[in-house]
Amino acid sequence: MELLRKLKEVGTSVIPISLMVTLLHLFVSPLGDGQLASFYIGSALVIVGLALFLVGTEVGLLPIGEKIGSTVTAKKNLPLLLGTGLVVGFVITFAEPDISVLASQVASVNASINETVLITLIAVGLGLLVSIAFLRVIFKLSIKWMFAIFYVMLFVLALFSDPSLVPVAFDSGGATTGPMATPFIMALGIGVARIQKKQEEADNFGFLAFASIGPILAVLLLGISNPNSEASLAQGMAVSYPSGNFVPLFLEMAKDVLFSLTPLLCIFALFQIFLVKMPTRQVGRMVVGIVYAFIGLVLFFAGAHGGFMPVGFALGKGLGSLSSGLLILVGFVFGAVAVIAEPAVWVLVEQVENISRGHIRKSTMLIAMALGVAISVGLAMTRIVTGISIWYYLVPVYTLSLLLLKNTPVLFSAMAFDSGGVASGPMSSTFILSFAIGASVGQGGNPATDAFGVVAFVAMTPLVTIQLLGLLYKRKQAKIELKGAKG
Amino acid sequence: MNSTLLLSIVGKGEAEKLMTIAKKAGSPGGTILRGRGTASNALLSLLCLGESRKEILLTLVFEQHYEAVFDAIRNTSNLHGICAVIPSKRGHRAEGVQTMHNEWEMVQVICTSGYAEDVMDVARKAGAGGGTIIDGRGTSKPDDLKFFGASLVPEKELLMILVEKEKSEKILSAISAIPFMQQEGNGIVFTLPVTQFVQLGHKELLDN
Numbered sequence: 001m002e003l004l005r006k007l008k009e010v011g012t013s014v015i016p017i018s019l020m021v022t023l024l025h026l027f028v029s030p031l032g033d034g035q036l037a038s039f040y041i042g043s044a045l046v047i048v049g050l051a052l053f054l055v056g057t058e059v060g061l062l063p064i065g066e067k068i069g070s071t072v073t074a075k076k077n078l079p080l081l082l083g084t085g086l087v088v089g090f091v092i093t094f095a096e097p098d099i100s101v102l103a104s105q106v107a108s109v110n111a112s113i114n115e116t117v118l119i120t121l122i123a124v125g126l127g128l129l130v131s132i133a134f135l136r137v138i139f140k141l142s143i144k145w146m147f148a149i150f151y152v153m154l155f156v157l158a159l160f161s162d163p164s165l166v167p168v169a170f171d172s173g174g175a176t177t178g179p180m181a182t183p184f185i186m187a188l189g190i191g192v193a194r195i196q197k198k199q200e201e202a203d204n205f206g207f208l209a210f211a212s213i214g215p216i217l218a219v220l221l222l223g224i225s226n227p228n229s230e231a232s233l234a235q236g237m238a239v240s241y242p243s244g245n246f247v248p249l250f251l252e253m254a255k256d257v258l259f260s261l262t263p264l265l266c267i268f269a270l271f272q273i274f275l276v277k278m279p280t281r282q283v284g285r286m287v288v289g290i291v292y293a294f295i296g297l298v299l300f301f302a303g304a305h306g307g308f309m310p311v312g313f314a315l316g317k318g319l320g321s322l323s324s325g326l327l328i329l330v331g332f333v334f335g336a337v338a339v340i341a342e343p344a345v346w347v348l349v350e351q352v353e354n355i356s357r358g359h360i361r362k363s364t365m366l367i368a369m370a371l372g373v374a375i376s377v378g379l380a381m382t383r384i385v386t387g388i389s390i391w392y393y394l395v396p397v398y399t400l401s402l403l404l405l406k407n408t409p410v411l412f413s414a415m416a417f418d419s420g421g422v423a424s425g426p427m428s429s430t431f432i433l434s435f436a437i438g439a440s441v442g443q444g445g446n447p448a449t450d451a452f453g454v455v456a457f458v459a460m461t462p463l464v465t466i467q468l469l470g471l472l473y474k475r476k477q478a479k480i481e482l483k484g485a486k487g
Numbered sequence: 488m489n490s491t492l493l494l495s496i497v498g499k500g501e502a503e504k505l506m507t508i509a510k511k512a513g514s515p516g517g518t519i520l521r522g523r524g525t526a527s528n529a530l531l532s533l534l535c536l537g538e539s540r541k542e543i544l545l546t547l548v549f550e551q552h553y554e555a556v557f558d559a560i561r562n563t564s565n566l567h568g569i570c571a572v573i574p575s576k577r578g579h580r581a582e583g584v585q586t587m588h589n590e591w592e593m594v595q596v597i598c599t600s601g602y603a604e605d606v607m608d609v610a611r612k613a614g615a616g617g618g619t620i621i622d623g624r625g626t627s628k629p630d631d632l633k634f635f636g637a638s639l640v641p642e643k644e645l646l647m648i649l650v651e652k653e654k655s656e657k658i659l660s661a662i663s664a665i666p667f668m669q670q671e672g673n674g675i676v677f678t679l680p681v682t683q684f685v686q687l688g689h690k691e692l693l694d695n
Contacts, residue, residue: 002539059535067601070642076634140636195624197638279667281605288535357521 002058006051013340013366014050018043020333021311028326029318035310041246042307045299046341053296053343054350057183060289062347063282064268065184069191071276073138081138082131088188088267089127089211092181094119095263097256098429102168102175105452106219109164112226121222122176125214130185133210137192137203143414144405150213151402154220155395161223167390169219170456173212174424179297180260182344182422185211186351202410204355209417212459246306253301257294265290300343304430312434320384320442327439328381335377335458336370338432342425345369352415364469365415372465373423376457377432383453384440390453394460401463404471412470419462428458491553492575494593495544495560496522496619496647497568497687502542505566505687509546512559517546522621522647525607532608541568541619543647547575561685571649572683591681592655593647596662597623598674600642606662606674610648613661618648649684 021039025031031039072084093099099122103115136143158166177185189207196203268286272278278286312334319327339345349365379393405413433454440450493514495505502519509517519542526537548556560570571593594615596606603620610618625641633639650658655678668674 003536005539055536059538073634073637074639074641076639078635138635138637194622194642195639197640278601279605281608282601285535285604292535354521358519 003051003055006054007047010050010054010341010346011047013337014043014047017334017337017341020337021315024315024319024330029315029322031311031314035314038246039307039311042303042311045246045303045307049296049299049301049303050341050343050346051296053179053293053300054346056289056292056294056296057347058289058350060286060291060293061180061183061264062187062190062351063289064286065187066191066194067276067278068268068271069188070195071191071271073134073192074195075275081134085131085134086124086127088185089130089214090123091263091267092184093123093126093176093215095260096176096178096181097260098175098178102172105171106165106168106222108448109168109452110162110223110226113222118219118222121218122172122215125218126176126211127214129210129214129217130188130207133189133207134192136206136210137189137196143202143206144410147209147413147417148402148405150210150217151398154213154216155398157217157220157224161220162227165219165223166394167453167456169216169223170390170394170459171452171454172215172219174421174455174459175429176215177208177211177344177421178260179300179343179425180257180264180293182208182425183347184264186347186418190351190355200410201355202414204351205411205414205418207418208421209414212421246302249302249306250298253298253305257297257301261290261294297343301426304426308427308431309434312431313438316435316438316440317442318438320439322442324381324385324443327385327443328378331381331435331439332374332378334432334435336374338377338427339369339373339423339458340366342423342427344422344425345419348415348419348422356411360473365466368465368469369419369423369462372419372462373428373458375465376461377435377454379461380432380436380454380457381439383457384436384443384445384450387445387450390456393457397460397464401460401467404464404467407474408467408470409474412467412473416463416466416470419466420459423462424455424459428455432458489550490547490575491550491557492573493544493546493548493556493560493570494573495546495568495570495687496524496541497544497566499540499542501566501568502544505544505560505563506546508559508563509544509548509556512555513552514546514548514556517544519544520621522619525604525618525620525646527617529608529611532604532611543619543621557683557685560687563687565688567688568686569649570685570687571681573679574682589680589682590652591649591684592652593649593679593681594655594658594662594676595679596646596648596674596676598644598646598668599672600644602667602674603644603646606646606665606668607648609661609665610658613658614654615648615650615658618646621645621647649681 018040025036072081099119103118106113106118107115136146158169185207190204193203272283319330349362352360352365353362383390383393433451436454437447437451440447497505506517522541522543524539524541526532528537531537557572571591573593596603598606600622607618623643623645625643648658659676659678662668662676668676
């Protein structure tokens with residue numbers, strides 16, 4: 001049965017995190033009373049939640065997105081297509097619980113920016129770019145050129161924007177698409193690609209990549225029109241880290257998830273009534289799937305917040321005050337294991353395996369992602385230790401990923417730019433972020449400034465590693481063909 | 488030349504293993520499709536928990552290799568699934584094939600995407616066990632679905648259900664009677680004769 005299969009898969013990838021935390025607790029940096037126990041409970045919740053979420057996504061969220069994507073395209077009505085992109089992007093942004101956190105972060109860096117204006121602009125930006133993603137497939141525009149143009153544009157804008165906003169802007173790309181929105185946007189693209197007569201595997205991807213450009217663009221633009229004001233960094237981040245107590249967490253998380261789910265449901269209902277008109281049996285299945293995904297996410301979030309966040313903070317603080325070298329090393333390993341527990345990552349790698357019909361295996365993709373994020377978190381720790389500007393990281397890594405576009409097979413480039421937004425999900429914003437904040441406290445730095453940019457780090461390195469994986473596949477393919485020609 | 492199509496449906500990741508076995512026994516090669524198995528009973532189907540990933544292996548073997556390949560496939564352990572034997576003619580139309588005695592039939596339904604589950608529900612009520620669904624796309628006329636640079640085609644689903652021959656008539660008419668199957672362009676249903684059928688991973692044989 002699919003649920004058992006998922007439990008096994010997810011379990012084997014989450015258990016290494018627990019083992020590692022146990023080892024660190026025993027030999028390096030002991031955790032407080034009850035923290036380890038609630039971490040174990042948290043791990044169990046994360047495993048069960050993730051498995052349930054994945055089953056639900058497959059039965060519910062993905063088919064809905066695919067159906068909307070393919071139906072809207074098949075109507076052959078350009079305004080409808082663009083309107084759908086705009087509305088979906090707009091609604092999803094408003095529904096994201098993380099967006100208000102982001103808005104208050106921005107306000108803490110640049111007080112002259114109005115939060116409502118910011119959120120509206122991000123929503124419009126995201127919607128506009130989802131529309132552009134639709135257009136790209138219909139008009140057969142080169143995805144590589146579009147990535148190159150957009151990212152160069154982002155960096156030019158960043159030069160003129162308020163410097164303190166740059167890390168926040170790049171964070172926002174990953175932060176605005178949560179675990180509900182990510183599969184949905186991904187599925188839209190798959191739906192559009194599925195009904196194309198000329199089947200291009202790369203057409204299935206790229207929607208998420210464009211979706212994460214939108215928010216960055218919006219924040220940077222606001223930074224230009226609101227040049228630096230009195231930064232009120234001193235207030236810092238008033239985050240408390242209670243351990244254990246899962247019951248109130250369940251309720252809180254249920255409220256959050258419901259909040260982000262409702263608008264999606266409204267979109268689905270509207271499309272079902274006026275455009276898609278699926279048979280009742282299918283609608284029933286999708287509703288059941290959404291219920292599974294909902295329960296799964298609530299369990300997952302409760303586990304991540306109640307179990308992982310406190311431990312991340314405590315270990316970061318402990319290691320940060322012990323040794324910088326060890327901090328970077330543990331950050332590296334935590335990066336690798338945390339990305340494998342990201343819900344959206346699993347959805348992406350499964351889609352990759354499906355679309356390539358088993359050619360690109362799930363495990364290969366997971367390894368490439370894990371390696372990428374491991375490097376990310378390692379780098380983020382070096383930034384906390386040395387305190388050097390985020391520009392020294394963003395510019396070389398993005399330059400490299402744009403240069404790689406030239407030779408990487410287009411499928412891998414499209415997947416790589418999608419995976420950036422996928423890698424930076426709830427695990428990085430709970431476990432990794434609190435680890436970084438803890439590390440900053442331990443090192444005696446300013447957690448408010450150090451914390452910004454961590455999500456951006458997680459989102460940028462998969463761009464490089466997935467494309468490198470593509471180059472590897474290309475070489476392997478060339479060798480096979482050479483052998484075939486000889487034999 | 489007379490050939491036989493061996494159609495095996497196994498769990499995810501198992502088709503390649505089966506192909507290796509078939510190749511050793513003389514099969515020239517095969518094609519792997521990905522599909523999903525429907526729930527085996529109505530309750531699991533209602534809960535949407537009964538689905539599973541499947542792989543379909545199609546291998547066309549010549550008459551002289553058929554016995555060896557089929558024996559090799561039937562004797563594999565630690566694989567779970569079925570293998571159906573469908574008579575065919577390689578490179579020719581199949582009508583010249585002498586119809587052997589067949590106790591099983593494979594019902595094939597091609598319908599507009601999204602309806603296969605409903606068809607399966609109807610088939611289940613008419614006596615079928617479970618089925619396997621493969622996603623596909625139709626080949627519409629070249630110029631009727633142009634949209635700027637893109638040509639669009641409709642999404643289709645192929646549902647395969649293996650049934651005893653005496654049940655197939657009832658299932659076929661039940662499926663044909665579904666209202667949407669009667670609308671033009673929505674779906675077709677046909678059967679293929681299955682001369683032999685074996686459940687993989689079980690030693691006891693269910694054919695002849």
